[in-house]
Amino acid sequence: MATVGSHGRVHYDLPIPSVRIRSNPKNASFGSLKPWLISHHSKFGNFYSELRLQRKIPSPESMSTLGVLSSNQSTMDFSMSGDLIKDHVDSGFPEDALKVFVKMLECGFPLDEFRFFPVLIKAFGVISDVEKVREIHVHLVKLGVLDDIYVANSLLGVYWKCGEARDAIQLFWKMPKKDSVSWNTMISGFCRSGDYMGSLRMFSQMIREHGVLPNRVACLSALSSCSALKSLLHGKEIHAFVLKSGLDLDDDFLISGLADMYMKCRDVKNAGYIFEGILDKEAVRENAVIWNVMILGYVSNGYFSQAVELFVEMLESGILPESSTMVAVLVLCSGLLDLAVGKQIHGFAISHGLDKDVRVETALIDMYFKCGYAKAGLDIFKTSLNRNIVMWGAAISNCAQSGLPSEALDLFHNYRMKNGFADSLIVLAALRACSSLTLKSKGLEIHGLVVKSGFGSDVFIGGALVDMYAKCRDIESAEKVFYRLLDRDLITWNALISGYAQNGCPDEALKAIHDMQSERITPNSVTSACVLSVCAHLSAMTLCKEVHGYLLRRGFGSNDLISNSLIATYAKCGDINSSRTIFRKMPEKNEVSWNSVFLGLGMHGHADEVFVLFEEMEESGMKPDHATFTALLSACSHAGRLEEGFKYFRSMVECYKLEPQLEPYTCMVDLLGRAGQLKQAYDMILAMPCAPDDRIWGSLLAACKSHGDRRLAEVVADHILELDPTNIGYRILLSNLYEDYGKWEEVNRVRTEIKDMGLKKSPGCSWIEVDNDIHTFVAGDRSHHHTVDIYDALERLTLQIRKAGYVPQSPLVTVGPSDVLHKDLTSTKTNSLLFLATARDKDQAASAKIMT
DNA sequence: GTAGGGTTAG
Structure with a gap:
């Protein structure tokens, strides 16, 4: 009899069951279940009434209106109760099934049959409460009903459903009798728990050691395992068995299972044969699943046109596409980057009522982002009513990859506020967003989350962490993360190597490449691009040529990334002709190719050639971006072309609607500064929309020095020292400036401050590569065995510079991006000397001097 | 009365 307690919870009086076990009279006492019921009864009562409150499942009171469970009814239809249990389980209310069972005991039903035991056991599986399953296991043993194969098989299935592989395996081998259902439960159990080899082992053991022939269910499960393992060999064996065993060849489950196996094993041809085999079998042909399998299989194997054809054929055959079809075709559009078709599919999905499926929505979001229409993707995400972790992941990763890192981090934040837990893909995307924003504080926070969530051993996450720290210019932390990784793959190595390359650690980069190869990891195009960037840093022409040769031998000659790197590297190594040739020979130039050649030519003083090429770029339909204008303006600044500089700066804003960031402003300030228009340069810094950094002020400071504006120099120096108080380079520049004016007091003041x-000033260092040898020089160095020739050459160069109309400030030649120096050096017939000195860092760039 | 099956999203 049920009563409602003070807290609104339903309590039950204890039942006094009278039970007779028919098939096992020895264990006929139901008494053993009684203590269990006593101890669990009220627990279950509370448990289920709580569940009911949460999930609004029907109450026993409402069930009694069915006339089955009226508590004052002394006799109840036994078979109807069994059916009710089954109904509850089938309709997803296992709690109610258990309640009916308890009720039956209350009513004193004789349990002389256990027809409904299996279905009852299944109810425990749905609730997925292992402890309760183990308890009922004990009672099933005590009742002696586990000898019944139906009961044992049910329990076996429940253990697998609860993810308890060990209990399932133990039970299976203890079972005195096993039928095909028992075996199949094991094969699929292993498969669903991710132990695919275990699943196939069961399959083979069943046949070989126990002589049980697989039925279609066993074959399907085993095929799933083959697909997951991408094991074509095993898959083909099962296919052969299916053909020999006389299993139904018109079975559409088997056919789609086979086709899927072949597709997953990348054997597109055999998948195609399977599909052709059904084209004349109408019943199979009308099943959309096989079409879905084929279309997605083609897409994931890169057979895009076949996928398109099949989809069209499907529509023409009048087969109604399903949500999975939409997903497959949307993934296809993402692969083809075809926004127009993607939009059509979106419309199609709407008109067929398939657009509100989570997977379809997610595929739509991904398609819009991949096709460059981020806004549409975000709109779908924002209006979606069924956002789950995958959809959040799609939105966050795509933002991070589509140049919307701030949006990615905002979404990440929102997601964490709502859900707390983030999976490794979401964390990965957030880390990548931090990298592109060089946001170390946020990156550190996410690193903490990585450790807490146990994602530390994930190679992808590890690589992203290395990259994040490297991009945030914290190469020490990048190294620390890298060397703590248990698994290091090519990607992680590349992250470290490019980190070294980008942070001015060329020696470390080269060593890392060496170490990587001693771990038997082969460099790819990304590694090579890093080596090239190191060559550019070091102006190491020989190494550059060696790498180039290596790349040609490995067939990377037509790789965009490589070609672009070569353009930049040859230019930086002084060989602008090779740079130009590689650019010209590129069959398909992208933005980076154009920008690289502009930078290179500009660096070499070929401003006019850059201007002509820019027109060519515009004519080719390629759209200039921020980097293009930075390169153009840098060319202008190198050549002192103020007028053109202003022209491009205006066109950037007015024609291309690009808002200039710091770099173009730096070029403009440099240009104005060189032209002596110091006031305009100063005003420009004050008026620009972004915050000035030490470099832009540094450029103006250098201009102040060369044009002798001491008063402005002091103002500028204040700005710099506020931004970067410990920067010694600018302080030395300032002290030199005072020196020019004979302001010895000021000189002393600055020097005392420094002290x-x-x-400490690390000595300016230059080096040059001659015949594979690197010759290094520091300030005042006279140790080189050609020191006399070198100083002779320097004097001659200084003369030439004067002749060309440039006035060296002092007998010292400043190392820097001076194309004039560079041009003269390369054209001078001093064969032994090819001066391509590069300062190691910006400190030295500001003050390094070749040989005092 | 039991068990078991196919495609699909980041």
Whole structure:
């Protein structure tokens, strides 16, 4: 009899069951279940009434209106109760099934049959409460009903459903009798728990050691395992068995299972044969699943046109596409980057009522982002009513990859606020967003989350962490993360190597490439691009040529990334002709190719050639971006072309609607500064929309020095030292400037400050590669065995510079991006000397001098 | 009365 307690919970009086076990009279006492019921009864009562409150499942009171469970009814239809249990389980209310069972005991039903035991056991599986399953296991043993194969098989299935592989395996081998259902439960259990080899082992053991022939269910499960393992060999064996065993060849489950196996094993041809085999079998042909399998199989194997054809054929055959068809075709559009077709599919999905499926929505989001229409993707995400972790992941990763890193981090934040847990893909995307924003504080926070969530051993996450720290210019932390990784793959190595390359650690980069190869990891095009960037840093022409040769031998000659790197590297190594040739020979140039050649030519003083090429770029329909204008303006600045500089700066804003960031402004300030228009340069810095950094001020400071504006120099120096108080380079520049004016007091003041702050100047260092040898020089160095020739050459160069109309400030030649110096050096017939000195860092760039 | 099956999203 049920009563409602003070807290609104339903309590039950204890039942006094009278039970007779028909098939096992020895264990006929139901008494053993009684203590269990006593101890669990009220627990279950509370448990289920809580569940009911949460999920609004029908109450026993409402069930009694069915006339089955009226508590004052002394006799109840036994078979109807069994059916009710089954109904509850089938309709997804296992709690109610258990309640009916308890009710039956209350009513004193004789349990002389256990027809409904299996279905009852299944109810435990749905609730997925292992402890309760183990308890009922004990009672099933005590009742002696586990000898019944139906009961045992049910329990076996429940253990697998609860993810308890060990209990399932133990039970299976203890079972005195096993039928095909028992075996199949094991084969699929292993498969669903991810132990695919275990699943296939069961399959083979069943046949070989126990002589049980697989039925279609066993074959389907085993095929799933083959697909997951991408094991074509095993898959073909099963296919052969299916053909020999006389299994139904018109079975559409088997056919789609086979086709899927072949597709997953990348054997598109055999998948095609399977599909052709059904074209004349109408019943099979009308099943959309096989079409879905084929279309998605083609897409994931890169057979895009076949996928398109099949989809068209499907529509023409009048087969109604399903949500999975939409997903497959949308993934196809993402692969083809075809926005127009993607939009059509979107419309199609709407008109067929398939657009509100989570997977379809997610595929739509991904398609819009991949096809460059981020806004549409975000709109779907924002209006979706069924966002799950995958959809969030799609939105966050796509934002991070589509140049919307701030949006990615905002979404990440929202997601964490709502859900707390983020999976490794979401964390990965957030880390990548931090990398592109060089947002170390946020990156550190996510690193903490990585450790807490146990994603530390994930190679992808590891690589992203290395990359994040490297991009945030914290190469020490990048190294630390890298060397703590248990698994290091090519990607992680590349992250470290490019980190070294980008942070001015060329030696470390080269060593890392060496170490990577001693771990038997072969460099790819990304690694090679890093080596090239190191060559550019070091102006290491020989190494550059060696790498180039290696790349040609490995067939990377037509790789975009490589060609672009070569353009930049040859230019930086002084060989602008090779740079130009590689650019010209590229069959398909992308934005980076154009930008690289502009930068290279500009660096070499070929401004006019850059201007002509830019027109060519515009004519070719390629759209200039921020980097293009930075390169153009840098060319202008190198050649002192103020007028053109202003022209491009205006066109950037007015024609291309690009808002200039710091770099173009730096070029403009440099240009104005060189032209002596110091006031305009200063005003431009003050008026620009972004915050000035030390470099732009540094450029103006250098201009102040060369044009002798001491008063402005002091103002500028204040700005710099506020931004970067420990930067010694600018302080030295300032002290040199005072020196020019004979302001010895000021000189002393600055020098004392430097001393008091404990700042040390690392000596300016230059080097040059001659016949595979690197010759290094520091300031005042006279140790080189050609020192006399070198100083002779320097004097001659200084003369030439004067002749060309440039006035060296002092007998010292400043190392820097001076194309004039560079041009003269390369054209001078001093064969032994090819001066391509590069300062190691910006400190030295500001003050390094070749040989005092 | 039991068990078991196919495609699909980041």
